[in-house]
């Protein structure tokens with residue numbers, strides 16, 4: 294039983310109109326009451342806001358509004374008191390220190406949410422979505438996090454588990470009454486139906502979720518090419534500002550230049566890189582290596598070619614590096630006579646641009662939108678696995694489901710199939726946190742901010 298009382302500043306510490314200090318635990322109300330000059334908080338109704346002062350025994354520290362929320366209808370399912378004080382570092386920290394002096398413990402990262410989970414108010418997918426909601430930068434990522442916070446992912450995962458529970462019960466009957474041959478027949482038929490439909494739905498969830506990771510993480514885009522082809526010019530056109538230096542000297546960009554825009558509700562983060570070529574200059578060499586190392590980390594690769602010059606070895610080297618990564622090939626400088634035969638480029642996405650007039654920039658954006666199905670995402674219901682943890686588990690469940698299917702098809706005894714299905718049931722349960730380890734919780738909540 295966790296019952297020590299924790300405290301944290303829940304708003305960003307800095308200069309602002311208001312700061313909120315949150316206290317949760319068995320002792321939250323008496324503890325704040327000791328430093329509150331106003332109504333007796335022990336006697337006020339739950340979910341009320343109370344005007345008064347925080348006083349350290351010698352003097353008032355601030356004029357405040359104190360919200361009292363009694364368990365169990367609170368975020369942590371414990372008593373919670375929230376102090377709205379004037380923003381500002383001195384005031385906020387003084388009140389925090391005072392509460393710690395009176396016996397509260399500084400909360401660890403994510404500890405309020407961890408308590409909400411441990412006390413059964415939310416499951417793990419909902420807990421994770423709290424952080425996602427705080428961190429979301431776009432409308433789509435907000436929708437994704439909120440859908441999960443509202444329990445939609447949990448419900449979906451649980452619907453899989455319910456179906457499994459039903460067939461597992463049937464298998465048990467079979468094992469207990471083996472003499473009823475026709476029950477086994479029925480069970481096998483039902484098993485086949487359930488496994489097939491579960492596999493289809495789970496596979497669909499995994500595939501869609503992988504595709505939809507860009508909602509949360511954005512589309513990490515790298516712009517590569519040999520020197521002087523116009524990579525930095527492309528970046529600047531996207532960002533609508535002169536962020537990267539553009540000159541006619543080869544090797545202008547040495548280190549990466551980053552920027553991002555919001556694109557149909559999805560963040561497109563762009564990295565302009567050093568032009569790739571053989572060089573003796575150390576700084577440039579490091580830049581080139583960095584450019585190449587980014588290829589594997591990107592969701593989208595834009596290779597820029599200078600269409601007014603014949604392809605040279607450096608271009609071929611780059612094209613070869615990205616040939617399996619579905620890149621967009623940009624034929625830049627299309628205002629000049631073309632020396633590249635487009636039909637000889639074996640790539641699906643090719644756009645021709647001129648960064649001086651913006652010609653081709655819109656088609657380039659449209660190409661990205663259709664590659665990542667951005668208009669489809671807008672119409673989504675946003676029920677997706679939201680992170681690596683959830684995805685890894687879902688894939689593991691899918692594998693066990695596949696094992697069960699093979700067992701069924703090869704007429705293995707039902708109790709063998711039962712083992713696989715139980716495993717699927719358990720793995721799906723660990724997505725929602727039906728079973729968890731302390732280590733997992735520590736790791737998961739360590740990514741939270743203090744006060745949440």
Ligand SMILES: Nc1nc2c(ncn2[C@@H]2O[C@H](COP(=O)(O)OP(=O)(O)OP(=O)(O)O)[C@@H](O)[C@H]2O)c(=O)[nH]1
Pocket residue numbers: 518519520521522523524525526527538539540541542543544545546547566567568569625626627628629646647648649
């Ligand atoms: N004619 C023409 N010139 C362009 C175009 N785009 C860029 N340039 C010129 O090409 C030169 C190189 O442009 P950058 O954007 O610096 O090229 P880069 O690929 O970033 O070069 P590095 O940083 O050296 O690798 C500059 O002089 C630009 O003005 C274009 O569409 N048409």
Ligand SMILES: [Mg+2]
Pocket residue numbers: 524525526537538545546565566568
């Ligand atoms: Mg450049």
